[in-house]
Amino acid sequence: MADAHYELPELAALYDIDSGWSEDRAFYLDLAGAEPSRVLEIGCGTGLVSRAMAARGHRVTGLDPARAMLDSGRRAPHGDRVHWIEATAQDFSLADRFDLIFMTGHAFQVLLEDDDVSNALTNIRRHLAPRGVFAFETRNPVLRWEAIFHTTGTLATETGPVPVQWRVLWRRGDIIRFDTHYQLADGERISESTLRFMPLDRLTELLIATGFDVSAIFGDWDRSAFDPATSREIIVLATNPA
Numbered sequence: 001m002a003d004a005h006y007e008l009p010e011l012a013a014l015y016d017i018d019s020g021w022s023e024d025r026a027f028y029l030d031l032a033g034a035e036p037s038r039v040l041e042i043g044c045g046t047g048l049v050s051r052a053m054a055a056r057g058h059r060v061t062g063l064d065p066a067r068a069m070l071d072s073g074r075r076a077p078h079g080d081r082v083h084w085i086e087a088t089a090q091d092f093s094l095a096d097r098f099d100l101i102f103m104t105g106h107a108f109q110v111l112l113e114d115d116d117v118s119n120a121l122t123n124i125r126r127h128l129a130p131r132g133v134f135a136f137e138t139r140n141p142v143l144r145w146e147a148i149f150h151t152t153g154t155l156a157t158e159t160g161p162v163p164v165q166w167r168v169l170w171r172r173g174d175i176i177r178f179d180t181h182y183q184l185a186d187g188e189r190i191s192e193s194t195l196r197f198m199p200l201d202r203l204t205e206l207l208i209a210t211g212f213d214v215s216a217i218f219g220d221w222d223r224s225a226f227d228p229a230t231s232r233e234i235i236v237l238a239t240n241p242a
């Protein structure tokens with residue numbers, strides 16, 4: 001079961017306001033290249049990047065377990081050009097093979113256990129064409145995310161401002177549990193989330209154990225090198241050798 005903010009239609013409808021176009025989205029759009037290619041986004045949500053890729057002529061599949069997010073993506077601009085699938089990273093099975101598979105919006109961090117990560121990586125590699133690329137990002141665990149996440153904000157919706165509060169409930173090692181409080185006009189909604197912040201060395205071990213070549217690790221969306229002490233992101237390009 002995905003978090004309430006992905007499962008409840010009234011919260012899924014707020015997602016694109018909270019997470020609009022940004023440099024991370026542009027990074028993945030560029031990765032798809034200029035020539036039409038076969039692309040799969042896993043944990044696509046409303047498919048902001050998938051829809052932009054489809055508008056450029058790529059053949060795009062968007063996969064996510066949260067039906068409300070997929071429905072929101074279907075109704076959004078260019079939503080009719082994406083092939084939408086309701087499934088998880090661990091259990092999807094498609095006949096197609098892809099040139100690029102990606103996970104963004106830190107969707108990779110919903111994979112909590114090593115088994116979840118290994119099953120997802122095995123599944124992803126199986127769906128890549130030879131020399132196909134798997135690209136994703138995860139937040140650098142050395143930063144104090146428990147402090148960064150504990151914040152408030154306001155979403156400017158068409159029907160008025162929605163105050164939002166994020167509260168970190170606990171951090172245990174790689175895992176952070178937090179909830180998000182949305183003050184909607186008809187009452188509060190609370191969504192609870194758990195994310196894993198995996199260190200680069202463990203991530204690299206699991207990628208190599210799955211048979212991937214790790215082709216690049218960046219620390220920022222401008223492709224600058226990963227700095228273990230200061231980078232916010234661990235951005236990974238992994239290639240299927242065969």
Ligand SMILES: C[S@@+](CC[C@H](N)C(=O)[O-])C[C@H]1O[C@@H](n2cnc3c(N)ncnc32)[C@H](O)[C@@H]1O
Pocket residue numbers: 002003006019042043044045046047048063064065066069087088089090103104105106107110
């Ligand atoms: C933060 S959203 C990212 C959405 C989109 N990629 C973006 O960048 O806007 C995380 C998404 O991961 C999805 N998700 C949760 N568990 C998943 C799983 N096991 N496999 C694939 N996606 C999952 C959620 O439903 C949600 O839509």
